[in-house]
Amino acid sequence: MKPATSLRLLLLMAAFVLATLPAARAAESGKRVVTVGGDVTEIVFALGEGERVVGRDTTSTFPPEAGRVPDVGYMRQLGAEGVLSLRPDVVIASAGAGPAEVLKQIESAGVRVVRVPDPHSVDGLIQKVTAIADALDAKAAGAALTAKLQQDLTKARSEVAGMPGHPRVLFIITAGSGPPMAAGTGTAADALIKLAGGENVFAAHTGYKPISLEAAAAASPEAIGLMDQTLREMGGVDAVASNAALRLTPAAKEKRIFGREGSYLLSFGPRLPQALSDFAHAIREKAAEKGAL
Numbered sequence: 001m002k003p004a005t006s007l008r009l010l011l012l013m014a015a016f017v018l019a020t021l022p023a024a025r026a027a028e029s030g031k032r033v034v035t036v037g038g039d040v041t042e043i044v045f046a047l048g049e050g051e052r053v054v055g056r057d058t059t060s061t062f063p064p065e066a067g068r069v070p071d072v073g074y075m076r077q078l079g080a081e082g083v084l085s086l087r088p089d090v091v092i093a094s095a096g097a098g099p100a101e102v103l104k105q106i107e108s109a110g111v112r113v114v115r116v117p118d119p120h121s122v123d124g125l126i127q128k129v130t131a132i133a134d135a136l137d138a139k140a141a142g143a144a145l146t147a148k149l150q151q152d153l154t155k156a157r158s159e160v161a162g163m164p165g166h167p168r169v170l171f172i173i174t175a176g177s178g179p180p181m182a183a184g185t186g187t188a189a190d191a192l193i194k195l196a197g198g199e200n201v202f203a204a205h206t207g208y209k210p211i212s213l214e215a216a217a218a219a220s221p222e223a224i225g226l227m228d229q230t231l232r233e234m235g236g237v238d239a240v241a242s243n244a245a246l247r248l249t250p251a252a253k254e255k256r257i258f259g260r261e262g263s264y265l266l267s268f269g270p271r272l273p274q275a276l277s278d279f280a281h282a283i284r285e286k287a288a289e290k291g292a293l
Helices: 003-029 038-046 064-068 080-084 100-108 122-135 139-161 188-195 213-219 228-233 237-241 250-254 262-266 272-282
Strands: 033-036 053-056 090-094 112-116 168-174 181-183 208-210 223-227 257-260
Touching: 033 038, 038 053, 038 064, 038 090, 038 122, 038 262, 080 100, 090 100, 090 122, 100 112, 112 122, 122 139, 139 272, 168 188, 168 213, 168 228, 181 188, 188 262, 188 272, 223 228, 223 250, 223 262, 223 272, 228 257, 237 250, 237 257, 257 262, 257 272, 262 272
Parallel strands: 033 053, 033 090, 090 112, 168 223, 223 257
Antiparallel strands: 168 181, 181 208
16 A cells, blocks of 8 residues: 555544544443533533533534534524434533424433523523533532632622723624614623623613614713624724714714624623623723724
């Protein structure tokens, strides 16, 4: 056999071994897990149980190791066949996962489905960690993680309490082809704004509402937060500041506009202490001072 041919064969074998490592390790651990929901996946890895994961949904982009296992599709549009093809012992799914009939089909096939509640709160995060740790029979790791999170959250909230003022904040969840959509009450963004010591200017609305020029001007936000993808889609800080629906606001005039990765800010996962501190600073500082887009 020619040396070049042998090398190609060795590389192919190595690639195959690397690709099958998560599944092999999961089999050794006795429980093959499919995670659905970015917060769920982050918690599983934070518990030190990432090697059990044999599949995850499209929203599960952190930590980077999660990207090495098969993608079963968007969390709200799952297919039973794709999930079952990975031969999971358990599917751990965020409250928003679905469709419901697909999860029932998976259960009917003999696979345990654990539905994790998703309240947007500090206590809710601790509840999620405990539920997932119990599902993985990793109670000791769960206790250790919750203790660390509680310590870090106490520190972050103390930091926020010492920050000046209560900035009026507008959080834009998406832009699309129409007017920007603002996050109202009952959303993760609303909960984060409150934890960060801010005031959601669209708290009178529930869910997400389109922003008109008149409504934005009347709301008079002092800071505008966005998911980084939305900020890019809108053309960056300068473009947002000059947007017809936003240009008259104090936030636009002072360019206190910033973007962050969506799941980092809004999933209420293990990175919540860091996200809370980061967001609290951002709503009080100019984007230019932080080198934003």
